[in-house]
Amino acid sequence: MKKAIGVLILSIMFFAFLQTAPADAKENLMWLHFIDVGQGDSILIQTPNQKNILIDAGPKRTAGKVTAYLKRQHAEQLDALIITHPHHDHIGGVPGILENIKVKAFYMPRLSKKTYVFKQMMQALKKKKRDDLLCESR
Secondary structure, three states: OHHHHHHHHHHHHHHHHHOOOOOOHHHHOOEEEEOOOOOOOOEEEEOOOOOEEEEOOOOHHHHHHHHHHHHHOOOOEEOEEEOOOOOHHHHOOHHHHHHHOEEOEEEEOOOOOOOHHHHHHHHHHHHHHOOOOEEEEO
């Protein structure tokens, strides 16, 4: 799984650098933020062309912390929210993030869990899908 996440991050970085327009050196930097959510993962990628991508949302109890961190980093809108797998410590924060941050696209693997946290995430996605959220699973 770590290898897949590494490949995903490198792919995103490569794609982001291909789209970079010339600007001063500071604006051409990509920022990777590893958000401390305890058990679980949440990584914010800010590209040189002003795109914000969140990989995993951490557990439910840290949704407020992740949301506050995103806002402090001026990521009031996510161009993509990518879920690597449907474990509670990666998807629990999704409903809270969807309530507080505009998300343009949501991606996750075609896996499902019969857990309460997974059902909460799916309900939040269905609610937001009516508001033009692009959802895809691969």
